[in-house]
Amino acid sequence: MTLIGWAQIALVVAAILAVAIPLGRYIAAVASGRVGWLRPVETLMYRAGGIDPQQGQGWRLYAISMLAVNAAGFLLLYLILRLQGMLPLNPRGFEGLSPWLAFNTAVSFVSNTNWQAYSGEAAISYFAQMAGLAVQNFLSASTGIALALAVSRAFARGGVSDLGNFWADFTRVTLYVLLPMATVVGLAFVAMGVPQTFADYASATTLEGAAQTIPLGPAAFQIAIKHLGTNGGGFFGVNSLHPFEGPSALATALQIWSQAVIPFALCLTFGRIVGDLRQGRALMLVMLGFVLVATLAIYAAEASGNPIMAALGVDPAQGNLEGKDVRFGLALASLFTATTTGASCGAVNAMFSSFTPLGGLVPMFLIQLGEVLPGGVGSGLYGILIFALLAVFVAGLMVGRTPEYLGKKIQAREIKLAMLAVLVLPATILGFTAVSLVLPQAVASLAHAGPHGLSEMLYAYTSASGNNGSAFGGLTADTPWLNTTLGIAMLLGRFAYVVPVMAIAGSLAAKVKSPEGPGTLPTHGPLFAGLLAGVILILGGLQFLPSLALGPLAEHFVMLAGQTF
Amino acid sequence: MANILRPAATTVLLFTGLLGLAMPFAMTGIAGAIFPLQAGGSLVVQDGRVIGSALIGQSFTAPRYFHPRPSAAGEGYDAAAGAASQLGPTSAKLVDAVRERVAAAGPAPVPADAAMASGSGLDPHISPENAERQIARVAAARNMPVPRLRALLAEHVEGRELGILGERRVNVLALNRALDAADRSGR
Numbered sequence: 001m002t003l004i005g006w007a008q009i010a011l012v013v014a015a016i017l018a019v020a021i022p023l024g025r026y027i028a029a030v031a032s033g034r035v036g037w038l039r040p041v042e043t044l045m046y047r048a049g050g051i052d053p054q055q056g057q058g059w060r061l062y063a064i065s066m067l068a069v070n071a072a073g074f075l076l077l078y079l080i081l082r083l084q085g086m087l088p089l090n091p092r093g094f095e096g097l098s099p100w101l102a103f104n105t106a107v108s109f110v111s112n113t114n115w116q117a118y119s120g121e122a123a124i125s126y127f128a129q130m131a132g133l134a135v136q137n138f139l140s141a142s143t144g145i146a147l148a149l150a151v152s153r154a155f156a157r158g159g160v161s162d163l164g165n166f167w168a169d170f171t172r173v174t175l176y177v178l179l180p181m182a183t184v185v186g187l188a189f190v191a192m193g194v195p196q197t198f199a200d201y202a203s204a205t206t207l208e209g210a211a212q213t214i215p216l217g218p219a220a221f222q223i224a225i226k227h228l229g230t231n232g233g234g235f236f237g238v239n240s241l242h243p244f245e246g247p248s249a250l251a252t253a254l255q256i257w258s259q260a261v262i263p264f265a266l267c268l269t270f271g272r273i274v275g276d277l278r279q280g281r282a283l284m285l286v287m288l289g290f291v292l293v294a295t296l297a298i299y300a301a302e303a304s305g306n307p308i309m310a311a312l313g314v315d316p317a318q319g320n321l322e323g324k325d326v327r328f329g330l331a332l333a334s335l336f337t338a339t340t341t342g343a344s345c346g347a348v349n350a351m352f353s354s355f356t357p358l359g360g361l362v363p364m365f366l367i368q369l370g371e372v373l374p375g376g377v378g379s380g381l382y383g384i385l386i387f388a389l390l391a392v393f394v395a396g397l398m399v400g401r402t403p404e405y406l407g408k409k410i411q412a413r414e415i416k417l418a419m420l421a422v423l424v425l426p427a428t429i430l431g432f433t434a435v436s437l438v439l440p441q442a443v444a445s446l447a448h449a450g451p452h453g454l455s456e457m458l459y460a461y462t463s464a465s466g467n468n469g470s471a472f473g474g475l476t477a478d479t480p481w482l483n484t485t486l487g488i489a490m491l492l493g494r495f496a497y498v499v500p501v502m503a504i505a506g507s508l509a510a511k512v513k514s515p516e517g518p519g520t521l522p523t524h525g526p527l528f529a530g531l532l533a534g535v536i537l538i539l540g541g542l543q544f545l546p547s548l549a550l551g552p553l554a555e556h557f558v559m560l561a562g563q564t565f
Numbered sequence: 566m567a568n569i570l571r572p573a574a575t576t577v578l579l580f581t582g583l584l585g586l587a588m589p590f591a592m593t594g595i596a597g598a599i600f601p602l603q604a605g606g607s608l609v610v611q612d613g614r615v616i617g618s619a620l621i622g623q624s625f626t627a628p629r630y631f632h633p634r635p636s637a638a639g640e641g642y643d644a645a646a647g648a649a650s651q652l653g654p655t656s657a658k659l660v661d662a663v664r665e666r667v668a669a670a671g672p673a674p675v676p677a678d679a680a681m682a683s684g685s686g687l688d689p690h691i692s693p694e695n696a697e698r699q700i701a702r703v704a705a706a707r708n709m710p711v712p713r714l715r716a717l718l719a720e721h722v723e724g725r726e727l728g729i730l731g732e733r734r735v736n737v738l739a740l741n742r743a744l745d746a747a748d749r750s751g752r
Contacts, residue, residue, distance in 0.1 A: 049572030068573035131585035196596035204615045206623040213645040221592040238647040241685040243620040249731025313673025314680045322681040326690040329732040351649040351684045452653035474651035564657040
């Protein structure tokens with residue numbers, strides 16, 4: 001670890017916070033319908049769909065509308081992936097994907113996971129990238145933000161069922177937040193070297209006379225929304241490591257900024273919607289604390305390197321460079337890794353499979369903590385609000401009072417629904433991992449023996465269930481078993497989680513706000529922040545530490561002992 | 566039901582038209598007009614032929630060139646198949662590969678970027694320390710004085726971006742092209 005490395009981390013974090021504050025205010029304005037600089041397009045969308053944007057929806061109708069637009073998006077994307085061979089803008093003549101892979105990929109992009117069992121430049125046409133995958137990058141992000149807005153309103157309102165109109169939220173967030181940001185960031189990426197062209201792959205003859213085929217494509221715009229929407233599905237197979245996807249340290253810094261700025265901003269949007277900015281700030285600071293500690297842990301582990309390699313005669317000064325490119329440096333690789341797994345993005349600028357065991361443990365644990373640190377766009381906010389309810393519930397148990405959050409009494413129904421949501425992650429991750437580890441056709445996908453093999457499988461289901469999308473890349477993921485079960489894990493992680501969350505929102509919106517009394521636990525101060533961090537850590541720790549002990553922790557001690565597999 | 570299905574279908578289709586077709590075409594037009602070189606992949610043309618991309622590494626094995634990092638992309642630097650080794654920290658395969666590279670690059674300690682494979686398999690850069698250790702070999706193969714080579718290398722060490730971001734590094738293709746040019750002008 002170096003001073004200049006820490007300065008890099010500080011600079012990027014400062015840039016995230018500096019923009020998150022005004023952006024949070026702007027998104028609150030968009031949510032209330034006060035922003036309208038693309039009103040003609042917005043009106044056209046409403047007219048075509050027969051939508052009345054003023055009409056309030058209860059939680060059921062809001063959730064069903066959300067599921068309907070995601071089902072339609074899945075269907076269209078599945079068809080595009082299957083039929084890409086007959087569609088235009090396919091200079092390499094790629095055939096349609098297999099049914100298993102098309103199912104997995106369509107689910108993956110609709111659920112904001114963006115797990116990739118394919119390599120973009122070797123399998124997906126320009127048309128399928130831009131009109132299929134990139135569109136879902138936008139729409140899955142808008143889905144998350146819309147849901148977060150609805151849940152926020154449930155805390156702001158009292159005695160009503162109306163959570164807002166899904167179609168209006170969805171359309172406005174897409175048009176006024178994601179589209180302009182992706183346009184600006186996309187052009188910045190082009191300036192930094194990311195291609196944006198429909199030309200066929202270039203053929204080069206290298207200085208030593210070898211033939212080299214250089215993949216191209218309309219990449220910059222798609223990569224911009226891939227980060228802004230915390231999607232993470234790379235245009236190219238090696239994701240942000242590809243010199244065209246992450247051409248420089250500046251580009252990687254802009255990607256870190258892009259994948260963290262909206263999730264942090266939404267906390268402040270929440271604060272504004274409930275009329276108390278301090279509430280949002282407290283959530284944001286808890287998230288930020290976890291990201292910084294995780295960055296420190298990864299940076300320390302990767303900088304101290306692998307003692308087995310040092311014993312072979314590798315200079316430890318540069319740290320562990322297997323699976324990393326020179327231009328980013330360890331500091332930005334660490335911050336990128338903490339934000340991409342904390343924020344449910346899943347893009348990578350370093351290969352986790354080749355991290356030191358503890359360096360690889362951190363991203364896996366960040367996902368297992370519930371993807372709320374800061375979490376995906378929208379999903380991070382409604383996720384951490386569920387933990388906030390559990391935190392006030394635990395506090396209430398300690399002092400024997402009915403717990404309250406923002407004036408809403410938290411009762412048995414909310415806590416049952418919250419636990420239902422929170423249990424989705426351990427059930428899918430541990431359940432599928434356990435089954436896969438005894439199935440020969442699943443074990444055949446592993447690239448490693450020993451504890452690293454367990455980590456590979458555990459990471460895959462962690463990533464899919466948490467809707468992250470990053471991977472321990474040695475795993476051969478394009479098999480019927482993994483494509484199908486990982487697809488199911490992604491669906492459960494997204495939609496089985498969201499429905500109880502929306503039910504909680506419905507139940508809270510109906511409750512009248514009770515006035516603050518002398519016994520009310522303030523939910524904006526350090527006491528509550530510590531309580532919330534403790535609940536997140538203890539829930540995640542209890543659920544996943546045993547499996548982490550068998551995977552990365554065991555591998556750490558094996559590595560110190562110098563043993564290999 | 567129709568009041569849900571109709572908006573779902575029209576919203577997805579209209580957004581596909583806007584975000585998936587109109588915007589990418591507009592962005593490609595604008596990018597090509599303002600940043601034609603970058604939008605087209607930063608291709609490097611020499612004597613009328615494309616010899617690679619300034620951003621993408623390529624394989625060099627001859628002693629007269631500086632060598633890039635180990636690559637797991639295809640047979641090495643296959644730009645159409647970027648890939649990492651994905652080998653874990655306790656992998657015996659990784660240990661064997663690193664032992665071989667250390668022996669080839671020796672004497673120990675060898676800079677990590679010369680012994681460990683990059684994440685993209687297409688890393689265009691090496692560390693200045695790695696380049697420094699290759700000077701003697703290149704100088705001998707080209708019959709070029711070491712101080713001249715060292716000066717050429719110093720010109721090609723790129724500093725941190727904006728003075729702070731990333732690492733100091735050397736673009737191998739750019740350095741090797743400069744070597745060839747220096748050789749041509751020297752004769």
